[in-house]
Amino acid sequence: MNALMLTTDLELKTKLQQLCAAMSPPITLVPDMPGMLRLDPVAIAVPDLVFFDARGEQREVLASLERVSARHPEAMIVLLVPEQSPDLLIAAMRIGVREVVSFPIDFAELEMAVERVIQKRNEKVRAEGKVIAVISSKGGSGTTFVAVNTAYALASVAHKKTLLIDLNLQYGDAALFISDVKSPATLTDLCAQIHRLDAQLLDSSVIRAAPNFDLIAAASDPDPEDKIKPDHIAALLAVARRQYDFILLDMGRQVNAVSIRALDGSDLIFPVLQQSLPFIRSGQRMLDMFSTLGYRKESIRQILNRYDESGAVTQADMERGLGQRIAFQIPNNFAIASESINQGEPVLKIARSSAIAKGFNNIVHALTKTHESSPHSLIRRLFTRGTSLTH
Ligand SMILES: Nc1ncnc2c1ncn2[C@@H]1O[C@H](COP(=O)(O)OP(=O)(O)OP(=O)(O)O)[C@@H](O)[C@H]1O
Numbered sequence: 001m002n003a004l005m006l007t008t009d010l011e012l013k014t015k016l017q018q019l020c021a022a023m024s025p026p027i028t029l030v031p032d033m034p035g036m037l038r039l040d041p042v043a044i045a046v047p048d049l050v051f052f053d054a055r056g057e058q059r060e061v062l063a064s065l066e067r068v069s070a071r072h073p074e075a076m077i078v079l080l081v082p083e084q085s086p087d088l089l090i091a092a093m094r095i096g097v098r099e100v101v102s103f104p105i106d107f108a109e110l111e112m113a114v115e116r117v118i119q120k121r122n123e124k125v126r127a128e129g130k131v132i133a134v135i136s137s138k139g140g141s142g143t144t145f146v147a148v149n150t151a152y153a154l155a156s157v158a159h160k161k162t163l164l165i166d167l168n169l170q171y172g173d174a175a176l177f178i179s180d181v182k183s184p185a186t187l188t189d190l191c192a193q194i195h196r197l198d199a200q201l202l203d204s205s206v207i208r209a210a211p212n213f214d215l216i217a218a219a220s221d222p223d224p225e226d227k228i229k230p231d232h233i234a235a236l237l238a239v240a241r242r243q244y245d246f247i248l249l250d251m252g253r254q255v256n257a258v259s260i261r262a263l264d265g266s267d268l269i270f271p272v273l274q275q276s277l278p279f280i281r282s283g284q285r286m287l288d289m290f291s292t293l294g295y296r297k298e299s300i301r302q303i304l305n306r307y308d309e310s311g312a313v314t315q316a317d318m319e320r321g322l323g324q325r326i327a328f329q330i331p332n333n334f335a336i337a338s339e340s341i342n343q344g345e346p347v348l349k350i351a352r353s354s355a356i357a358k359g360f361n362n363i364v365h366a367l368t369k370t371h372e373s374s375p376h377s378l379i380r381r382l383f384t385r386g387t388s389l390t391h
């Protein structure tokens with residue numbers, strides 16, 4: 001967390017510095033350079049927090065506050081006001097300032113305001129996008145099919161802003177499953193510019209596969225391992241989390257430094273299996289590897305693709321063999337699956353009411369259901385109980 005101090009009062013600056021240094025963890029101060037206007041220095045880094053000294057001629061102060069708020073839209077502003085001046089406060093509230101401390105500054109009060117800001121920011125961080133790694137232990141299990149259709153379902157049914165990244169370093173084909181648009185950039189191109197990657201560059205590099213659904217195509221060069229490094233993936237995920245609700249990774253079946261870093265950065269792992277003994281064996285090996293890497297069992301959701309009720313190896317056999325429950329099933333339907341892949345159209349578009357489409361809807365439902373513990377639902381529960389008592 002870092003902060004910018006906008007004040008010309010040197011004594012106040014020293015006190016704010018002490019306050020920031022005493023916070024746990026300490027708040028770093030963003031250096032600034034003198035700007036054109038007295039109250040508008042130019043910040044050298046992007047601040048999370050701005051201390052804004054609002055003493056001075058009111059119109060000038062307000063204009064400066066508006067400029068600061070427009071220049072740092074993500075920053076929380078703590079306004080230090082001369083006295084409770086209603087006009088200034090109303091204008092400040094209108095541009096989103098929620099923390100106001102008046103002069104003479106009570107530093108205990110200011111510390112509490114800063115703590116509230118930190119708490120709000122942490123809540124915001126928690127609201128960042130979820131990363132889901134879809135991985136196969138054996139080729140041809142349907143990893144790409146599951147990743148593409150889950151992403152499309154999240155975007156179209158749950159209206160979640162979704163990004164699919166094709167992490168198959170060789171022969172990635174996810175883009176072909178959903179779009180015939182030529183990709184503006186591949187994963188290799190993005191990694192080559194990783195030092196300047198931001199929301200804008202990411203936005204201009206994706207294929208717009210469908211409304212709410214963007215895709216980063218796989219590396220296209222024959223030897224991408226030289227150009228795609230584990231640190232690149234971590235940086236890409238950090239930017240993507242801020243822009244999307246869900247980021248799905250088509251991991252294919254390779255295990256290397258890049259895919260391990262991608263798994264490290266994932267909230268959930270979806271291994272894709274089919275009903276057969278070789279899948280039980282390779283699934284077990286994969287679970288052993290996850291355990292060695294320290295991934296929690298709760299973050300692993302097994303997906304049984306091409307599910308067939310009458311298969312010789314049953315779902316119960318799979319669960320026993322793996323020592324883990326199957327979380328979701330995607331039924332076997334070769335006609336729909338191959339039509340979808342050949343046409344480059346998701347299952348939810350070409351066969352909305354099929355059992356296979358329901359399988360993807362179930363995944364989306366589980367990923368997006370909210371817990372019933374909000375104050376709103378508590379009030380509703382109390383209210384419902386109250387009314388039922390009176391009848
Ligand atoms: N639920 C399903 N029902 C029937 N066929 C399916 C199903 N899911 C996938 N398939 C078929 O399996 C084949 C492989 O699918 P896909 O390319 O998604 O697998 P993959 O695990 O990504 O393979 P690779 O290891 O080559 O990347 C496809 O041709 C598709 O038609």
Ligand SMILES: [Mg+2]
Pocket residue numbers: 143144145168173252
């Ligand atoms: Mg694939």
